[in-house]
Every structure is written in C-alpha cells, then in structure tokens.
Amino acid sequence: MTIYARTTTDKADCPVCGTASRHRHGRYRRRLDDVALSGRRMVINLLVQRFRCPASACPQRTFIEQLDGLTERFARRTPRLRRLLERLTLVLAGRPAARLSAHLAVPVSANTLLRLLRRRLVQPRARAPRVLGVDDFATRKGHV
Incomplete structure (x- = not known):
C-alpha cells in the first residue's frame, strides 16, 4: 500500500x-x-x-x-517503524527479529536490525581514571 x-x-x-x-x-x-x-x-x-x-x-x-513524527534527517523509515524494529531487536535479537518482522510485512535483514540497535545504544564513553589508590586497611586480614 x-x-x-x-x-x-x-x-x-x-x-x-x-x-x-x-x-x-x-x-x-x-x-x-x-x-x-x-x-x-x-x-x-x-x-x-x-x-x-x-x-x-x-x-x-x-x-x-x-x-515532526513522520520524518527524521536521512531516514528511510518513520520514527514509529524505527522504534518498533528497535524493540523487536531488543527482545528477540537479530535473526529472530528479522523473521518476525517479515511476518509483520516489514521485511528487514538481521544486520539492519542490529545496526539500528547499535545506533540507538551509542553512549559517550566515560574517561578512564588516571590515578588509582589502594586502601591499606582493606588488604590486611583480621581488621574490620
């Protein structure tokens, strides 16, 4: 349609x-x-x-x-379909979600679903600490 x-x-x-x-x-x-x-x-x-x-x-x-609600920059899917595919992938993973999406009349490959999910889960990385300290009391036996 x-x-x-x-x-x-x-x-x-x-x-x-x-x-x-x-x-x-x-x-x-x-x-x-x-x-x-x-x-x-x-x-x-x-x-x-x-x-x-x-x-x-x-x-x-x-x-x-x-x-608003219909288009996103550079997207070929509506936000509503993108959210549906992300949820399917979160619950079922790649291949099972691809099989179910084909039954829902939205054929998508497993790789595409995983790519959608990776794009959604991108979070800024926390910086690694530069200095670590050791608690002297935690390493001694018998001390509370």
Missing part, C-alpha cells in the same frame, strides 16, 4: 542555526517505510521542499523541511 502526499508549508527552520526561511530552493520525493496496515506493507511517498538558509553566517546553505 502506497500513500502519496506532499507538504504545503511556506516556511521552515534551518536545522543548524534555527533561522526561519521562506526561500524555496526546490522539491524532491522521499520514500518512507511505515508500520504495516492490515498485514500489508506501507510506504509513504512524500514530496518535500528544500529551503535556502537566509543567514549568511550559517554553514548550512540548503536544507529539507522535516515533519
């Missing part, structure tokens, strides 16, 4: 500097996979607009409008 849609906004905010822009630079079509509907694969064929950032100091010259 394919849904064809287009946006009708006349302005969008730059993702880098936050400046509102009304300068349209063009359009292009995005193809997004979504959660299955009645056991059928769902695809959203969305025509979005590209805008020019009006701020001269901004490094972002053009940008694509994002629709």
